[in-house]
Amino acid sequence: MDESLKKILQGNSSIWCARESVKKQSDTQTTGFAVLDEILPTGGWPSNALVEVLLPRWGIGELQLLLPALVAVSQQAKWISWIAPPFIPYAPALSHAGVDLEQLIVIPGKEIGHIGQTDAESLWAMEKILRNHSCGIAMSWPSKINDKSMRRLQIAAEEGGSLGFIFRNHQVHSSPAALRISLSMINHQLQVALLKARGASRYSSVLIDLPVIDLSAIHIPVI
Helix, strand or coil, X not given: CCHHHHHHHHCCCCCCCCCCCCCCHHHEECCCCHHHHHHCXXXXXXXXXXXXXXXXXXXXXXXXXXXXXXXXXXXXXXXXEXXXXXXXXXXXXXXXXXXXXXXXXXXXXXXXXXXXXXXHHXXXXXXXXXXCCCEEEEEECCCCCCHHXXXXXXXXXXXXXXXXXXXXXXXXCCCCCCEEEEEEEECCEEEEEEEEECCCCCCCEEEECCCXXXXXXXXXXXX
């Protein structure tokens, strides 16, 4: 590769080269699970990207999967935002796991907007939060979201240097999110399948043993 072109490519974080390693530990938040870090091209959760998580239903272990990152981010004095979650986060369990509760922001769906406007308002809130450099992780559970909104969230995460998670309980064929994973339970283990990632081969998957911890106070929607 021409040296001048190589310098241009290396200086642009939005471009990845298939022949070059894209693992940059300074731009990565470990997942806390070595087997998962191994298949992610950044060696962990990317620090400035939108992650789309597909799962068949809520409560199969998606919060336990994020728990190590939630602990690490809260200890860095950055905010963790829960935007219209389907369950009430269980503060005692989060605190026992090591999450600093003073760094949590929970925006229940009923306080975001009127019926029929909840998704639009929650995504607007998430975009604003992701653009804030004090944001560590922002999570949202929209019932509907289009590609335009996903692209806006991806750009907001890049500009704010923050990490966003969109949880969806139905399959979609494509997405502008930088990272897409799907979750399923297999013999009491959580299977994490890599569907899309910059600089990675698709369809890698791992099985993870999750800690037994209930992070939801009650199992009914908060709307």
